[in-house]
Amino acid sequence: MQETWRWFGPQDQVSLSDVTQAGASGIVTALHHIPPGVIWPLSEITERRDYIAENSVRSQRPLKWSVVESLPVSEDIKRQTGSWREHVEHYKTSLENIALAGIEVICYNFMPLLDWTRTDLAYEVDTGATCMRFDLVDFIMFDVFILKRHGASEGHDDELVTEAHHRFQSTNETYKKRLVDNIVCGLPGAAEHFSLDDIKEQLAIYAAFNHDQLARNQTDFLEEVAPVAQKLGLRLCCHPDDPPVPLLGLPRIMSTEADYKRLIEAVDIPANGITLCSGSLGARSDNDLPGMMDRLGDRVHFLHLRNVRREHDGVFGSFHESEHLSGDVDMPSLVAAILREENRRKSADRADHSIPFRPDHGQDILDDLTRKAQPGYPAIGRLKGLAELRGLIDGLSYESGR
Template structure:
C-alpha cells in the first residue's frame, strides 16, 4: 500500500513539513477553496501540486499529489435540479485538467447534504484525549427538537425519542447551539457549519426524491463521467455513506455491500470503483469488512483505514472514533486481504497494483489537544495511527513470518 496523508491546503495546521516527518509518501488533497460546480483550472491544480512538493524552506518535499479527495458532486447534480447539467460538464473538464497534471485517482461521494455527521467533535476518551462521536440520542434531540424536522420522531424508536427529549430538556442554550454546529459541520474541507435554514431547504428539495430515484441519478452521473475517466486513464472511487444509515429522512445508497454491487454492476468499468473506508462501513455491525474487501477487491482504488467502536449492535446506533487498531473492525484481517489483492494485481501486471491508503481520522492526543485542528484530523493522532498501520503492513509482509 502507498502511504498517503490528507492535507486541506495551506491553511491546514498540519504542514507539508509535518507530513514528510510523519513518514507519508504521498498526499491526498482537493481545491476546497473552489466553489462546488466550478471548473478546477489547470493553474489552480498546478499551484496545489507545487504547494505539496515544496517545504517551508523552499526545498523539495519529495511528496506528490496522489489522490483527489474530493472532486465534489454538487447537490444540484445529486437532485438533478438547477444547474446540474452545467455542473456535470464542468466536472468532466476538471477531470481532464487533473489527468493532464498526472492525477490518476479521484475520490468523491454521493451523500445528500452532509458529507459526514457527528454529534460531538471533541468527545473525551478514557486516556484523556478526544475524538469524534456519533450519539444516536443526541442526534435525535437535534433532529426532533432543534431542527424540528416534520416526521422526525417516527424515524427513531420510542426509547431513543424519549431519551432525546430528556437530553434536550437538560441542555443549556449554548449546548443546543453547539450540538447544531457539530451536526452541520459535515462539509468537505469546511471549518464552518450550515445554518439550520440551509439544512431544511436542502431537506425540502430532497423530500420528493426516493432512494431508488437517487440511485438512478447516481447511475446517470456515472454514465456521464465514467467514459471520460476511461479515456483519461482515471480511477473514480465512491466513498461510503458516513454514517452508513439513513438520517434526516434522506435516502442512503452507499452503505452496504449490496449498495456497492448495485452501482458497480450498473456501470461496469475499471474506472468505476470503491473508496474502501473501514470507519464508515465499520459503523454498521452487519458489514463484514474483510469479506467486502474480497468481494470488491479488483474495484478498490483507495483505502481509508480507521476504526470505530460501536455502543451496541443496532444498525442505527452510536459509535466513536477509536484508535486504529482498537475498535470493532479487525484491521489486521482487512490489511491481510488488501495485501493479497495487491499481490494478485502485481502478478497480473496491473500498473495500479499498489493501492493508496491514508490513516483516516485519529484521536487528538498530546499537543493535538491544544492545536484544535480540522475535526478528525489531528497531526499526532494520525501519525500514531500511521505508525500502527505500518507495523501491521511490515509484519504481514515479512518474508519469514508474514503472509505466504
C-alpha cells in the same frame, strides 16, 4: 500499499513538513475553495501540485499529490435539478485537467447535503484523548426537538425519541448550541452561515427523493463521467456514507456491500471504483470489511483506514472513533485482505497494484489537544495511527513472505 496523508491546503494546521516527518509519500487534497459544479482550472491544479513538491524538497522523497479528495459532486447533479447537465460537463473538464496534471485517483461522494455527521467533535475517552463521536440520542434530539423536522419522530425508535426528549429537557442551551454547531460542521461550506431554517429549506428540496431515485441519478452521472475517466487513465472511487444510514430523512445509497455491488455493476468499467473507508462502513455491525475487500477488491482504488468503537448491539447506533487497531473493525483481517488483493494485482501486472491508503482520522493526543487542527485530522494522532498500520502491514507482509 502507498502511504498518503490528507492535507487541507496551505492553511492546514498540520504542515507539509509534518507530513514529511511522518513518513508518508503521497498527499491527498483538493481545491477546497472552488465550489461544486465549477471547473477546476489546470493552472490552479498545477499550482497546488507544484506547491506540494516545492515545499517538501528537503526530503529525499518529495511529496506527491497522489489522490484528489474530493472533486465534489454538486447537489444539482445529485438531484438532477437546475444546472446539473452543465455541472456534469464541468466535471468532465475538471477530470481532463486533473489528468493533464498527472494525478490518477479521484475520490468523491454522493451523500445528499451532508458530507459527514458527528454530534461531538471532542469526545474524551478514558485515556484523556479526544475524538469524534456520533451519539444517536443526541442526533435524535437535534432532529426532532431542535430542528423540528416534519415527521422526524416517525423515523426513529420510540424509546430513543423518549430518551432524546428527556435529554432535551435536561440539557442547557450551551450544550444544544454546541450540538447544532457540530452537526452543521458536516455541511460543506456551511459551518459559518447555515441557520436551522437554511437546513430545513435544503431538506425540503430533497423531500420527494428516495433511495432508488438517488441511485438512478448516480448511475446517470457515472454513465457520463466514468467513460471519460477510463479514457484518461483515471480511477474514480466513491466514498461511503458517513455514517452509513439515512439521516434527516435523506436517502443514503452507499452504506453496504450491496450498494457498492450495484455501483460497480451499473457502469462496469475499471475506472468506476470504490473508496473503502473502514470507519464509515464499520459503524454498521452488518458490514463485513475483510469480506468486502476480498469480493470487491478488484475495484478498490483508495483506502481510508480507521477504526470505530460501536456503542450498540444492533446494526447501527452510537459510536466513537477509536485507536486504529483497537476498535470493532478487524483491522488485521482487513489489511491481510488488502495485501492479498495487491498480490493478485502484481500477478496480473497491474500498474495500480499498490493501493493508496491514508490513516483516516485519529484521536487528539499530546500537543494535538492545543493545536486545534481540522476535526478528526490531528497531527500526532494520525502519526500514531500510521505507525500502527505500518507495523501491521510490515508484520503481515513478513509473515506471508512478501
